[in-house]
Amino acid sequence: MPLDIGSILIQLFSGLxxxxxxxxxxxxxxxxxxxxxxxxxxxxxxxxxxxYLTYTMxxxxxxxxxxxxxxxVPAIIIATGIMFALGWLIEKFLIRRMYSRELPExxxxxxxxxxxxSDLLKLIWGVQNKRIFIPIEPLEVLDxxxxxxxxxxxxxxxxxxxxxxxxxxxxxxxxxxxAAVFSREMVSALGIRIPTIYAGVFALGVAIxxxxxxxxxxIMPIGLxxxxxxxxxxxxxxxxxxxGSILGTFVASLIVGIVYSFSILIWPGGALAIIFLILVTVxxxxxxGLFGTEMRY
Amino acid sequence: xxxxxxxxxxxxxxxxxxxxxxxxxxxxxxLAFLFVPLLPGDFPTIVGVEILILGLFALSFNLIYGYMxxxxxxxxxxxxxxxxxxxxxxxxxxxxxxxxxxxxFFLSLLIAMPVSAIGALIVxxxxxxxxxxxxxxxxxxxxxxxxxxxxxxxxxxGGDDGIQGLMPPPFFRDPDNYYYFTLAVVAxxxxxxxxxxxxxxxxxxxxxxxxxxRAAFLGINVRLAMLMNFVVAGAFxxxxxxxxxxxxRSVAPVLLGWMESGIPVFMTLIGxxxxxxxxxxxxxxxxxxxxxxTRYTVYWPLTIGLIILVIVLFFxxxxxxxxxxxxxxxxxxxxxxxxxxxxxxxxxxxxQ
Numbered sequence: 140m141p142l143d144i145g146s147i148l149i150q151l152f153s154g155l156x157x158x159x160x161x162x163x164x165x166x167x168x169x170x171x172x173x174x175x176x177x178x179x180x181x182x183x184x185x186x187x188x189x190x191y192l193t194y195t196m197x198x199x200x201x202x203x204x205x206x207x208x209x210x211x212v213p214a215i216i217i218a219t220g221i222m223f224a225l226g227w228l229i230e231k232f233l234i235r236r237m238y239s240r241e242l243p244e245x246x247x248x249x250x251x252x253x254x255x256x257s258d259l260l261k262l263i264w265g266v267q268n269k270r271i272f273i274p275i276e277p278l279e280v281l282d283x284x285x286x287x288x289x290x291x292x293x294x295x296x297x298x299x300x301x302x303x304x305x306x307x308x309x310x311x312x313x314x315x316x317x318a319a320v321f322s323r324e325m326v327s328a329l330g331i332r333i334p335t336i337y338a339g340v341f342a343l344g345v346a347i348x349x350x351x352x353x354x355x356x357x358i359m360p361i362g363l364x365x366x367x368x369x370x371x372x373x374x375x376x377x378x379x380x381x382x383g384s385i386l387g388t389f390v391a392s393l394i395v396g397i398v399y400s401f402s403i404l405i406w407p408g409g410a411l412a413i414i415f416l417i418l419v420t421v422x423x424x425x426x427x428g429l430f431g432t433e434m435r436y
Numbered sequence: 437x438x439x440x441x442x443x444x445x446x447x448x449x450x451x452x453x454x455x456x457x458x459x460x461x462x463x464x465x466x467l468a469f470l471f472v473p474l475l476p477g478d479f480p481t482i483v484g485v486e487i488l489i490l491g492l493f494a495l496s497f498n499l500i501y502g503y504m505x506x507x508x509x510x511x512x513x514x515x516x517x518x519x520x521x522x523x524x525x526x527x528x529x530x531x532x533x534x535x536x537x538x539x540x541f542f543l544s545l546l547i548a549m550p551v552s553a554i555g556a557l558i559v560x561x562x563x564x565x566x567x568x569x570x571x572x573x574x575x576x577x578x579x580x581x582x583x584x585x586x587x588x589x590x591x592x593x594g595g596d597d598g599i600q601g602l603m604p605p606p607f608f609r610d611p612d613n614y615y616y617f618t619l620a621v622v623a624x625x626x627x628x629x630x631x632x633x634x635x636x637x638x639x640x641x642x643x644x645x646x647x648x649x650r651a652a653f654l655g656i657n658v659r660l661a662m663l664m665n666f667v668v669a670g671a672f673x674x675x676x677x678x679x680x681x682x683x684x685r686s687v688a689p690v691l692l693g694w695m696e697s698g699i700p701v702f703m704t705l706i707g708x709x710x711x712x713x714x715x716x717x718x719x720x721x722x723x724x725x726x727x728x729x730t731r732y733t734v735y736w737p738l739t740i741g742l743i744i745l746v747i748v749l750f751f752x753x754x755x756x757x758x759x760x761x762x763x764x765x766x767x768x769x770x771x772x773x774x775x776x777x778x779x780x781x782x783x784x785x786x787x788q
Binding site: 242 | 501507562565566568569570572573574576577578580581584585587588589590595694695698701702705709735737738740741742744745748749752
């Protein structure tokens with residue numbers, strides 16, 4: 140493998156965009172875990188669901204309004220909205236019954252959701268991989284050709300990250316969510332409906348995941364089974380960064396995304412082994428993660 | 437009768453208290469396992485072998501979950517390690533024609549236990565420092581690490597192709613013979629596990645589940661006990677894995693993956709983690725459903741997903757706990773009847 144500046148640049152961009160996807164996915168996971176103490180195994184499966192929905196919405200839009208790459212925007216918005224509603228329903232009817240249960244039972248419920256949803260996806264969309272082609276001229280940067288869409292992806296990652304931070308730290312609702320992490324009794328004593336907050340947080344996490352799946356559709360084909368690989372990588376990101384820390388999740392996604400895309404150059408089959416080696420090291424050295432606070436473990 | 441219903445001392449009552457199976461169920465299950473090969477066709481026998489192997493796998497998992505109170509999401513690593521150790525030695529001792537002698541066959545099965553135990557010792561050394569969700573995630577991470585190593589090390593493990601052509605010696609090629617061989621191995625392993633869970637060590641584990649800090653106050657070396665249990669569980673998972681290769685005639689890296697680790701978790705929770713026999717009952721239900729439902733529909737994950745959903749939502753203790761509650765309420769009613777004549781007998785006592 141020639142290690143010229145061009146191929147390094149390509150790996151850097153693909154690593155960065157991968158990092159953004161992992162970040163969008165894990166920030167929802169981390170948010171849900173931080174607020175409700177539920178580790179949602181089905182998060183990546185819902186991500187995949189969002190991706191398929193965006194695909195279908197895009198098909199519908201192009202059939203209605205002709206071929207135009209910009210139609211991806213309404214497709215993503217509709218799919219994200221639908222997934223928000225689905226997330227709300229899942230919380231309201233299933234996750235809500237699990238708050239007082241033991242950890243394994245919670246995991247088992249979300250595991251059951253994986254099985255159900257991935258089979259439903261197979262039932263609805265079949266086993267073929269889906270992707271969207273958007274014709275964009277590649278950009279020439281330092282004798283390497285880079286798809287400008289990478290910039291869209293990276294910008295959307297930064298945008299959602301900043302938006303989430305702003306929501307949690309600067310708005311009234313974000314403050315309620317953070318207060319609910321510390322003391323749900325006190326918050327509910329102040330007359331705030333905790334169940335609604337929980338449902339909203341869960342739906343928000345699912346919606347962010349669906350959004351990222353839609354944004355990534357033009358550069359990454361989606362297919363059955365990739366949710367399984369993604370969810371364990373998301374666990375890696377969330378644990379390396381520290382549960383409940385958006386900054387930690389962001390840094391950990393950058394580490395995982397970039398390490399992954401460069402180790403693919405060196406040892407193609409073992410890129411994920413290296414990720415899990417990092418994860419094992421972090422869990423042994425600092426189980427609460429790089430940016431987490433040492434609490435219960 | 438003043439003693440509680442729990443303290444009956446008949447053989448079956450003791451058996452029930454220790455295994456979670458009421459006497460008739462135990463006898464029926466045992467007989468059923470003995471006579472499975474008599475059913476028409478090879479299919480039930482093959483399903484039976486699968487039930488036994490995965491049942492042993494789930495039993496070993498329940499040492500960590502039901503007894504020690506930690507959830508391991510990387511238990512398949514030791515199942516897979518055992519399977520690969522057996523398969524590699526098996527391949528090494530196969531002659532050019534692909535035949536293997538009986539001694540070599542048994543040797544390659546035997547190696548799985550120490551290999552898995554050593555693997556569990558290394559992984560467990562780090563895992564037992566954590567509890568709860570971090571224990572689960574670290575075991576998951578180690579399992580995935582091993583999975584990707586096996587997956588990408590083409591020269592040694594065959595990579596994602598796995599190892600094929602594991603033809604056992606002629607006697608064990610017949611499903612019935614292999615079934616009885618598996619039954620014997622699993623029965624011995626099950627008895628050993630049963631002995632372990634009812635030893636002082638087993639009670640130590642239960643104490644660790646209930647309250648680690650109090651156990652430490654009582655002078656128990658918490659980490660050492662957890663590590664020992666982790667190694668024992670890994671070793672028995674290795675035995676199950678060893679049986680898997682010659683049964684399927686091949687091994688693949690999936691055996692170490694986290695989806696495989698989910699199987700004993702499902703089985704244990706379906707059967708009931710609080711009972712020794714829970715994982716076996718779960719294995720019977722899960723594997724039999726898996727084998728028979730997949731014959732009629734390709735949407736097996738949907739089916740098992742819905743079943744698990746119902747069990748988690750409405751029967752959180754597993755199948756055996758439903759039966760257990762029934763039996764308890766029945767006994768309590770019986771006891772109430774037995775209690776009725778007590779006042780009159782007291783009267784008689786006072787009149788004498």
